Amino acid sequence: MADPPTKKAAKSRPKSRLVVGLSGASGVSYGIRLLEALGELGVESHLVMSKAAEMTIGYETALTPKQVAAKADQVYAIGDIAAPIASGSFKTGGMIIAPCSVRTMSEIATGVTSSLLTRAADVTLKERRPLILVVRETPLHLGHLRTLVQLAEMGAIILPPVPAFYAEPHTISDIIDQLVGRMLDLLGYDWPDVRRWGEDLAKGRRRTKSGKTSS
Numbered sequence: 691m692a693d694p695p696t697k698k699a700a701k702s703r704p705k706s707r708l709v710v711g712l713s714g715a716s717g718v719s720y721g722i723r724l725l726e727a728l729g730e731l732g733v734e735s736h737l738v739m740s741k742a743a744e745m746t747i748g749y750e751t752a753l754t755p756k757q758v759a760a761k762a763d764q765v766y767a768i769g770d771i772a773a774p775i776a777s778g779s780f781k782t783g784g785m786i787i788a789p790c791s792v793r794t795m796s797e798i799a800t801g802v803t804s805s806l807l808t809r810a811a812d813v814t815l816k817e818r819r820p821l822i823l824v825v826r827e828t829p830l831h832l833g834h835l836r837t838l839v840q841l842a843e844m845g846a847i848i849l850p851p852v853p854a855f856y857a858e859p860h861t862i863s864d865i866i867d868q869l870v871g872r873m874l875d876l877l878g879y880d881w882p883d884v885r886r887w888g889e890d891l892a893k894g895r896r897r898t899k900s901g902k903t904s905s
């Protein structure tokens with residue numbers, strides 16, 4: 691008989707670890723920048739991307755899927771349903787799918803979970819961990835809207851990639867960074883590239899009709 695495994699020392703705090711999903715909606719740069727931000731924050735990233743995400747990387751960036759994968763600490767194949775992130779016993783601080791396609795959000799809402807991406811999202815929900823879905827489609831029909839409500843009722847956080855013009859973005863990178871910072875806010879991380887109202891911006895002043903600012 692094999693020796694019993696040696697007992698591990700008790701740890702009071704789980705490792706800072708997040709699952710990142712990339713699906714085939716437009717805006718794959720959000721997920722790529724998120725991986726970079728997690729690296730800057732020292733958070734362990736576990737990446738899974740769909741085949742369609744690999745396509746959009748080709749259409750929307752100058753990177754290859756391999757180069758994107760290199761930004762994560764761990765990468766799993768989309769069909770690898772035996773990967774650690776497919777089990778609730780593998781502790782994580784939650785999951786962000788950025789961008790999240792209609793197809794992926796619909797799979798999560800129904801519990802079909804035919805890939806590691808949607809299985810990991812389902813696990814995140816069942817373990818009552820935060821699941822952030824950066825759902826990107828426009829316009830939305832009633833079926834989309836109903837699915838979004840269903841996901842919100844199930845505990846997911848819906849964070850559409852809507853630019854924050856109050857943050858005075860000058861470049862597309864500014865818009866991406868602001869949204870990535872707001873995703874991380876929801877999980878309790880303070881990423882310095884996000885611009886905050888009342889701190890970096892405006893300081894509570896309002897613009898008057900004449901264009902001047904007042905307190």
Ligand SMILES: Cc1cc2nc3c(=O)[nH]c(=O)nc-3n(C[C@H](O)[C@H](O)[C@H](O)COP(=O)(O)O)c2cc1C
Pocket residue numbers: 712713714715716740741742743745746749790791792793794795826827828
């Ligand atoms: C360049 C490109 C942009 C796309 N943009 C979107 C989008 O914004 N939202 C969406 O739901 N699907 C979009 N699609 C379609 C999805 O990629 C397609 O529905 C795919 O089956 C999604 O699969 P996945 O959820 O497994 O990644 C886009 C496809 C391409 C090639």
